[in-house]
Amino acid sequence: MLLEVRDITKSFGPVQALRGVSLGLKPGSVHAVLGENGAGKSTLMKIISGVFPPTSGKISIGGESVEWHNSEQARAAGVSTIFQEFILLPNLSVAENLFLGREPRSALGLIDRKRMYQESRRILEGVGLDLDPAVLTGSLRVAEQQMVEIAKGVMRDARVFVFDEPTAALGDREAQKLFELIRKLQSEGKGILYISHRLPELFELCDEVTVLKDGQFAGHFMMKDTNAEELVTTMVGRSLDQLYPPRRTDEAAGSPALELRDVVVEGLKGPVNFTLRRNEIVGLAGLEGQGQIEITRAIFEGHTLVSGEILFDGKALAHSGPSEGIGAGIGLIPEDRKVEGLFLSLSVERNISAGLLPGKSLASVAPTARADIAEQVKRLRIRLRDVKQSIRELSGGNQQKVLLARWLVRGVNLLICEEPTRGVDIGAKSEIYALLRELADSGVAVLVTSRELPELIGLCDRIIVVREGATVTEFRGEDATEEKIMAAAIHGGHG
C-alpha cells in the first residue's frame, strides 16, 4: 500500500466527525471517496493532508507510520492536496508560486529568475499546460490554477495526490483535460484519492471507491463490479429511483398562475409562450445561455417587455423590481447561490428573515419570526448548531434549504428556482425535490431551470424547451427523455 489509514477517528468537541474509518491506496490507482456532505469525507481528506491530526488512528505512507501536525509535513512526506479553494497566491506569478520558499538562487544569493522561469516552463509542459510562467496566477482560469497546483505537487515529487471535488468549477472540456492528467499521474505509479459527488465521472476515472456515511465506513467496491444504483444506496441508504418524488397523477392541475404570451424580453429574440398552473412544477430546459435566466428574471423583476404580455394570476404583471415582485407573491432562488442568494457574513436566521423585509417601512421594527424560522428549519431538516450560526459554515445543500426557508417563511404563490440543486449532495437533492413537490401540492406554482436534464425529467410535470430566447416545444415529464430534449434544444421543433 502506498498510503494506508487505519481506524481513524476525529472529534470536534463533543461531535464525532469520523468513527473508525480505514482506507488503503495502491500505487497507480485512482481511489474515489464518496459520501454525502457531512459524511466525513472532507474531514478525512484534511487529516490525510495534515491540516489537522486525527483524534486516534494510524496513517502510514509506504509502510512507514507517520504523524503530521500541519500540511507542510504532509507535503514533505509526498502528499499533495488540491483543495477546492486554492492556496496559490493570486498576486504572484505562476513561477513564483511554483517555487515559493525554494527559489533557485544565483551565486550572489539573489533569486535566479531566468532559471526559475525555465524550470517552471518545463514543469508546466509536463502537466500539459502551455502557459507563460511570468503571468499572474490570479489572472488564470480556475482550471489552469488547478493545473498549476498539480504541477507544484509533481515538482515536489509527491507520491499521493488528493483531489477535493476538482471538477466542481470546471467545464466539460476542462474536466477531460484534468482526467487526462490524472491518468498520466496514475501511469507514473502515483496514488490518487478523488472526492466527488458526480457519479458518472467516478465510473470514467476511478478504479475503486470507498463510501462513507455518517462518519463511518459504509462500503468498498471495485468500480468495474458496481453500479450507480448500488453506490447511491450505500451512500444515502435509499435507492436511486426514490430520488424523485412521484409526480401528480391527476390531470387536474390548478388554475393558471403564470401565462407568458408571445413575450419578447429585452436582448432575446423570442417569442416565449407557456403557461404555469398552480400545483405544477414546470422546467425550462435548453443549452446554456439560451435565455432561461433572462426569462425568469423578467418575471421576477417585472422587466419592461419588448412585446407580448405576462399574466400573473390572470392579471398583467404590474410590478417593477425584486421588492415589488416579492410583494406580489413571487420568490426567487438565484442560480449563483453564493453571490446572488446568500448573505455569507450573516447568520442563518438573518438569511431567512431577510425574506420578510420587503414592503416593510425602514423605521419599523424588523420582523424576526423566530417560531416560523424554527419550524421551517425543522421541516426542511436544515442541519445546524444554532440559527445564529454563520451561514458560511453550512454545506451547500443546507445553504440551499435556507434559501427555500426564506420563501416558505414569507409564503409565496410562485417560486422560481434557478438550478435548485447546484453543488448540492445527493441526499439533500432528494430532500429538496420532495419539498418542491410538497410546495406544488400545497398550491404553489414552481418554475425550475436546470443544466441537469435528468433532474428536470425526474422532477417536472412539464418541460419547456428554450432555444435562442424562444420556447420551441414542450414535453410532459413522463414522456420526456434526454435525447428528445437535446434534439429540440439543438434543432428546435419536436426532434
Next chain:
Amino acid sequence: MTVGEAAQGRSSGSFVSTLVRGAFAIPAWPALFLLFATAAVVQPRLLTIPFLLIVLRQAVPLALVALGQCLPMIGRSIDLSPAGVIAVVNVTLALPMFSGGPLWMSLAFPLVFGALVGLFNAGLIAFVRASAVVVTLGMSVILVGVSYLVSGGAPGGSVHPFVREIATGRMATIPVAGILLVVIAAATWFVLRRTTFGHALYATGSSYPAAWLAGVSVRKELVVAHVMSGIFAGLAGIVLTGYIGTGTLNLGADLVMASIAAVVLGGTTFGGGAGGVVGVLAGAFALTFLANLMTGIGVGKPAQLIVQGIIIAGAAALARWREG
C-alpha cells in the same frame, strides 16, 4: 458529525486558533485589555475613575463620528466627509449670528447641514454609482474650503454658552457629553439591531446583488446610512466646538481616519455586513486612551499618528485573517 464538518469548514487550524479568531472578532477588546495592562505598569494614574471619565469625555467626538461612520461601513460604503462637516459647523457656530442668537440655531444648523451633506453624498453614491471614497473625499475638500470662506480665513469668536455646557459640563461627576453619547449609542444600537433599516443594512453590506434580489431597497439603505453619518458628524461638530469654545481652522481633520480605525477595531471590516455599536464605542475609547497613554509616557503627536496608522492596517489585516 454535521457540526464537525461545519466547525472545520472555516477554521483550518486547531481549537486554539478557533478560540483566538473568536476573541478577535472585535479587536477592540483585546486592544483595550492590552492598553489597560500597559497602563497599570507604566502609568497607574490613568486607571483611576476621574481620569477614565476625562478620557470618556475626550472620546465623545471620535465616538460620535465613528458611530456615524459604522453605518455606511456596515453597508459596504464609507464616509470621508465628516472632517469637512465639522470644519463648517465649527466656524459657523463661532459666528456672532449663532453665538449671540437663539440656541436652536446652534443646535439645528449642524444636524441639518450634516444631513444635507449626507444626502448629497448618497445621491452620487447610490444613484450615479460613483465611488464612495472619491465622492466623500471630494466633499470633504470642498467643505474645508467653504469653512475658510465662512471664517474669512481668520476664525475666532465665541460660541453659545449652552454649546460649551454640552461639551464641558458635568451632571454630578459624569460629563454631559458622555451621557449624550450613551443615549445616542443606545438609539443607534436599537436602529441597527431591531429595525428593518438595520437588518436590511447588514444584508446590503453582506452582498449587494443578493440584497437587491431579496427585495431590499439597497439605494434607500445607503441614503439613510449616509444621511445619518452626516448628522452624527454635525453632532460631533457641536461637541468639538464646545470644547475649544471658538472657531478654528481644520478642526476635526484627524477624526476621519481615527473613526475608520474605531469602526474596524469594533469588528466592522471594510467588507461590510458585520460589526456593531458596542464594538465601535470600545474602539473609540481604546484609541483615545492610547493617545493619553502615549502622551503620559512622553510620546509626541507624530509617533501617535504612526501608531494609529499601524492599528488601522493591523485591524484590517486581522479582520481578513479572521474571515480565512
